[in-house]
Amino acid sequence: MSALEAQRPRAPSWLAGRGFDTAVFAALVLLLWQGAHLWGGEVAMTTPLGTLLFTAKTLASAEFWPHAYATLSAFLIALVIAASSGILIGAVLGFHRLSGEVAEPVLVAIYSIPKVTLYPIILLFFGIGIAAEVAFGALHGIIPVILFTMNAVRNIKPVYIKSARVMRVSGWPLFRTVLLPATLPEVFTGLRVGFSLTLIGTLLSEMFGSKRGIGFVLMQAIGLHNMDVIMSLTFLLVAFAGSVNVLLLAIDHRLHRRA
Amino acid sequence: MKPATRLRIVVLVAAVAAVELSCRSGVIGAFTMIAPSQMVVSLWELLASGRLHNDIARTLTAVCIAFGGAVTVGALSGAVIHALPRLRRTADPLLAAYYSVPVFVFYPMFIVMLGLNDRPKIMIGFLYAVAAMTINTLNGLDRVSPVLLKTARMFRMGWASTTLSVVLPSAAPYLFTGVKLAIAYSFIGVVGSEFILSTGGLGYQIGFAYHDFNNKTMYALILFILGVVLIVNMSLHAWEKVLMARRGLQ
Numbered sequence: 307m308s309a310l311e312a313q314r315p316r317a318p319s320w321l322a323g324r325g326f327d328t329a330v331f332a333a334l335v336l337l338l339w340q341g342a343h344l345w346g347g348e349v350a351m352t353t354p355l356g357t358l359l360f361t362a363k364t365l366a367s368a369e370f371w372p373h374a375y376a377t378l379s380a381f382l383i384a385l386v387i388a389a390s391s392g393i394l395i396g397a398v399l400g401f402h403r404l405s406g407e408v409a410e411p412v413l414v415a416i417y418s419i420p421k422v423t424l425y426p427i428i429l430l431f432f433g434i435g436i437a438a439e440v441a442f443g444a445l446h447g448i449i450p451v452i453l454f455t456m457n458a459v460r461n462i463k464p465v466y467i468k469s470a471r472v473m474r475v476s477g478w479p480l481f482r483t484v485l486l487p488a489t490l491p492e493v494f495t496g497l498r499v500g501f502s503l504t505l506i507g508t509l510l511s512e513m514f515g516s517k518r519g520i521g522f523v524l525m526q527a528i529g530l531h532n533m534d535v536i537m538s539l540t541f542l543l544v545a546f547a548g549s550v551n552v553l554l555l556a557i558d559h560r561l562h563r564r565a
Numbered sequence: 566m567k568p569a570t571r572l573r574i575v576v577l578v579a580a581v582a583a584v585e586l587s588c589r590s591g592v593i594g595a596f597t598m599i600a601p602s603q604m605v606v607s608l609w610e611l612l613a614s615g616r617l618h619n620d621i622a623r624t625l626t627a628v629c630i631a632f633g634g635a636v637t638v639g640a641l642s643g644a645v646i647h648a649l650p651r652l653r654r655t656a657d658p659l660l661a662a663y664y665s666v667p668v669f670v671f672y673p674m675f676i677v678m679l680g681l682n683d684r685p686k687i688m689i690g691f692l693y694a695v696a697a698m699t700i701n702t703l704n705g706l707d708r709v710s711p712v713l714l715k716t717a718r719m720f721r722m723g724w725a726s727t728t729l730s731v732v733l734p735s736a737a738p739y740l741f742t743g744v745k746l747a748i749a750y751s752f753i754g755v756v757g758s759e760f761i762l763s764t765g766g767l768g769y770q771i772g773f774a775y776h777d778f779n780n781k782t783m784y785a786l787i788l789f790i791l792g793v794v795l796i797v798n799m800s801l802h803a804w805e806k807v808l809m810a811r812r813g814l815q
Contacts (some may be wrong), residue, residue, distance in 0.1 A: 418745075418798055420757065421791050430596070505665075513669065514761055543667060547667065552658070555662065
């Protein structure tokens with residue numbers, strides 16, 4: 307430590323750490339939550355501890371799992387559809403410049419419209435059930451995947467492809483050693499955004515018109531004014547979406563740093 | 566007109582014509598979808614009858630309140646977070662993860678807390694939009710070049726004039742993105758909430774028409790909402806281009 311630094315008294319290192327800040331933040335959130343409970347009463351909100359206990363009870367109950375399974379399966383199918391066709395369409399639009407140029411503003415416009423309004427149309431086409439949920443989830447998730455993939459493909463440096471051609475690399479090796487590494491970080495960002503939007507789409511469709519799944523149970527709980535169920539399911543969904551996203555974000559950062 | 570623009574118009578017109586044809590010829594049944602031309606006629610009749618003016622006003626008011634609140638709070642909290650690096654370090658991962666949480670799951674909670682009126686849906690619209698504004702304010706403030714700030718200090722410019730003539734112009738494109746997203750998100754939040762459970766508004770009327778098998782009204786209303794959002798977005802986009810051109814950026 308230099309003399310200059312030593313002159314100034316410094317706070318202990320654990321007080322300046324990131325962990326400390328996060329802990330303070332978490333404590334603040336819990337305090338606010340408890341405060342909201344005190345202000346609104348048991349009708350408006352359950353306590354953090356109560357929510358946690360009820361969540362544990364929910365996870366142990368037999369009724370919860372079929373609904374969780376219904377939501378999860380619809381979500382996963384939608385995600386697979388959104389990811390695979392999104393990457394495919396995005397790659398085509400990226401390689402074929404004119405189609406990309408024609409499609410981009412339309413895609414951006416679709417991205418920004420409230421797609422909830424389209425749900426009745428989806429229901430009329432697919433009927434109430436898992437097909438409509440999957441279609442609606444995929445509709446939400448596919449646009450960002452297309453847009454990010456398209457930009458990733460467009461931004462491949464031409465020199466990479468030229469060098470590959472000079473070295474007579476083509477076909478599968480070209481894809482594996484040049485195209486994939488060059489586009490992966492951006493495509494992954496698209497998949498991360500697509501993940502969140504697909505989840506929103508799936509849950510929304512369950513909340514509006516469905517007879518199963520977590521969204522349906524949530525709507526039922528509003529009707530019965532069952533605050534325990536509402537709070538614990540909200541908590542579970544936030545915890546699930548949040549933790550998966552933290553993981554995806556970490557991978558995302560790593561890919562981008564390496565690129 | 567650029568060739569791509571011309572081609573885009575051709576493709577869009579062809580798509581609408583294809584839908585029109587398949588509806589008219591019965592490939593798509595009338596219980597599934599009505600022809601686009603019928604949607605326009607139905608919307609015209611609805612607007613002329615004045616039956617829905619109340620719901621339109623109600624939804625647009627809610628969207629405006631949510632949007633105004635989100636832009637104000639988002640810009641302010643962006644500025645505060647930017648000024649406090651330590652707060653920023655904690656807030657950054659949260660902001661990055663914000664849109665992974667389906668905000669609509671809070672709607673049931675807000676209904677119980679605020680009652681079944683317009684407040685829960687304004688709250689959802691606000692929550693949906695506020696993070697976009699905060700994130701883009703932060704991005705914009707990050708892009709203000711330190712040299713410009715130093716120059717401002719050399720000229721002994723005060724806080725207000727530095728903000729007005731240095732910080733705002735540099736951050737403007739990002740603030741604009743934030744505003745655009747905030748509009749889109751407040752619409753999604755408000756209409757989505759109305760759709761799930763509410764006592765009135767455009768989303769509610771769409772849901773009602775759906776359950777009533779009233780396809781004419783339903784498609785007209787969907788067309789109306791999409792039209793409003795698209796017109797707002799396109800005018801903002803055009804204005805943004807004018808601003809960019811004035812600064813010689815495009």
